[in-house]
Amino acid sequence: MNLQELILRLQSYWAEQGCVLQQPYDLEKGAGTFNPATFFRVLGPEPWSVAFVEPCRRPSDARYGENPNRWGAYYQFQVILKPSPANVLDLYWGSLKALGIDPLEHDLRLVEDNWEAPTQGAWGLGWEVWADGMEITQFTYFQQMGGFELNPVASEITYGIERIAMYMQNVDRIHDLNWVGELSYADVHLQAEVEQSVYSLEEADVAMLQGLFETYEREATRLLDLKLAYPGYDYVLKCSHVFNLLDARGAISVTERQAFINRVRTLSRKAAACYLAKREELGFPLLKGEARETLLADASRSGG
């Protein structure tokens, strides 16, 4: 199965399960959890089911396209189900079957792995999913996001597209993955990977980036103070990416590192609080039926 067919099958499988198919968010980010379709939507009482491909950038993983498994840019396929349904694991096994991975042909295992994203003020419990020893998915029940306890809890399924494709196509290097037809992953992405590696590891202008971090941080704060959740959050994402670039350039010492993380986390929390307040103001429009009645009744009882 080529790489784009793999994505198409995941999309159609999760669309059949009732997920909104969103598209990647148009800003640099290190993981799908930064997409507002995840970061914002898992907050608050409103139900939400979404699936999307997310291109991710991890400047410190850049290796000029020379490492067989590690590239600075790669894809995640993320599925958020909120509230997490009781059969979420069965749905997940179903998605593997849709990809042609038969659980009786392979050794599929859930291996404890707890997730934490300090810059997002987030953590959850779950597993790595192993197929014959290869980690192909990260499965997490989010417990906190942006510093807020989640209720209801959302489940997050993140497929490593390249990992699964390597596994299914029996290849040993990301390079050699078949994208479609005669085209390999390298044909599609290698030049960008090499150039971005040079940028991330050698050329990124540290002084400029440090300046940008300050600027973006101020702008994020200003916008969030204006109760503009989405634009404010965009600047949080920019801060996060600039921090990642500085880190890849080795421009952040161990002690500074924690300080940077704290600054981004503070912004994330502010963005989460801003989004939640806005949704509440809007009356949590996606909340329907019994859940809505219960919430409104609770709110009126607590005088809120």
Added chain:
Amino acid sequence: MAKDLLFELGCEDLPPLQIQGALDELVGVFTKQAEGLRLKHGPIQSFATPRRLAFRVSAVAEAQEDLEETKVGPPVAAAYDKDGNPTNAALGFLRGLNLGAQDLFEVTQEKKKGKPAQYIAAKVLETGRPTVELLPELLGSLPGALHWPKAMRWGRCPQAFARPVHWLVGRFGTETIDFEFAGIRSDNKTYGHRFHDNHAVALESPSGYEAALLKLHVNVLPHERSEAILRLAREAAEEVGGHLLEDPVLLDEIVHLVEWPVAVCGTFDEEFLKLPPQVLVTSMRKHQRYFSVVDASGAPMPHFVTIANTIPRSKEVVARGNRRVLRARLKDAEFFFREDQKRSLQEWGEGLDRVTYVEGLGSLADKSQRIAAVASWLAEKLYPHSPNLAAQARAASLLAKADLVTGMVGEFPELQGYMGGRYLLAEGADPAVAAAVGEHYAPKGAQDELPQTVLGALVSIADRVDSIASLFALGRMPSGAADPFALRRAALGVIRIALERDLRFSLKELFDVAVAEVVASATQLGTASKLGEPAEVSAKALDFVLTRLRHLAATEHKLDVVDAVLAIGSKLEDLPAIQQRIEALSGIRATAEFEPIAVTFKRVANILGETPPAASIKVNVELLGDAETVLFERTAAARSLLSEELGRRGFAAALAALVSLRPPVDQFFEDVLVNDPDERVRVNRHCLLRDVLELFNSFADVRRL
């Protein structure tokens, strides 16, 4: 008729290392609650897999035990009127209990303040309720009673558990017990293996539990799974002509990763055998939970054994997938191994000045310098005739921490020390220095191996002593359960090494040196003001190590013996000497002789009390009578024998010399009145006894016995 009870909780895959603890707690909570409910039952057997916690209680009584209780009413004075008829208070008491006046008797009870008084009382019999009525609440309370290191919520469920709960089973004989947790209603249905038998199956009776699940590809007995894994893995290793490298810690984790173990053996490219054996083993174990395969000589073979949780259609497919993953892992390890060796370990060590050891005492480079100073001091002190040893100790200390900044140790922290040793050997460095770097973290735990070489032992002690001196100087000693720098373990390591190698250094002197190094280090760093007063720090550190010795010794010897020796501890020379004194004293502690000896010498101590005559007052021979002269002479003889024996570390013989003083002391007490009316005579006798006591106390403090 008593019946068996079965409880099962089915859930998503639990963290493997938490399962055994949860299971024990589950059974513990049940037992405690059953006791509180007066529910008699037989033995409990527990079961667990990654997806279930269960237990079966045999022969649970069908009803609670009856309970007879005495209820106490108003004081007798208020219970009867002057004609002896029950008052309203008494009648009210009886009405409340549904009893008549004929059931009353009197009891004496203490009032809160004041004297005991008479009250009326009556016995009430509470008939035990049927067990089936109690079980729903009892079983329903169990899941929520477990303490997980990290619990989670899921969906809209307000309750938390380690992972989402899917089914509950409560079965009392052939009856289903109805209870609820996390929105799940109990039933008599369990579920089989996730992929082989993912369907509900009704459990008929508690006794058929294991058999029913075996049919569903689930072995619910952890010890059976453990045995099966070991057997299957050994067979798999033997099939490729090798032996399994056994790994009990890994085994304990894998047991709770699978419900139905299947061993799959795979191979990796022989080129990876160039990697150091521990790198191969660690990479496979840590990242992939694989067992390693070794040949008859213990050398790694290019095979691994993984334990699958499914019976695959073809083991070849599973092996192939695992092989590819392992290849990528080993490629990474090979990369680190190659990159690390592009620099010498010495060059890597230059990076240590950027790694903080502890706020206020600089970097790991600073710590290395201190270790070097302490280790070379120890080498000179203990081996004055091997001048080269001090230089080697210094060299090994300065390189000991260098591998912490290498890529390989960054990836596998558990290879610290080992990698440094390997890299040094590969560089062609002094093999003794390489070995010392390699083993200076030993012993890791209380039962783990000690350093094999003298040099390794010296660096290990110096490293630990510096850690204790540094953290004590900064006032960060362990308190209660909090010991973030593992200083207790460090102290225990020092003791074990010193005892095993019979290293005769003065612990006090060693800490004085180590604290002086810490002060010098801090002065250079400009942080000296953060440190405690050196003499006090050294004394506290010494005391800390002696306390660990006390705990260690108390596992084999009576505590009074240990304390008697340690009471004079600060005067003692070295750790082996302390240990041998304890052993000598412990030797007679176990004999029938001991009591009379202790009585005699304690009597001496008691007569002298808190104020024995000053040392400047000597025994006046002219004033001595016969029994006193015997004692005086025997004491002098014992003193010289004692000093001679102690001088050549003959602790048992030294103690024997002391014990030989008992008859003359007893004779002395029989023949003379110590507290003679003549003050000169009295003081002289006290002086004689003081000398006896001091002699004994130079071995161990008799008052502690």
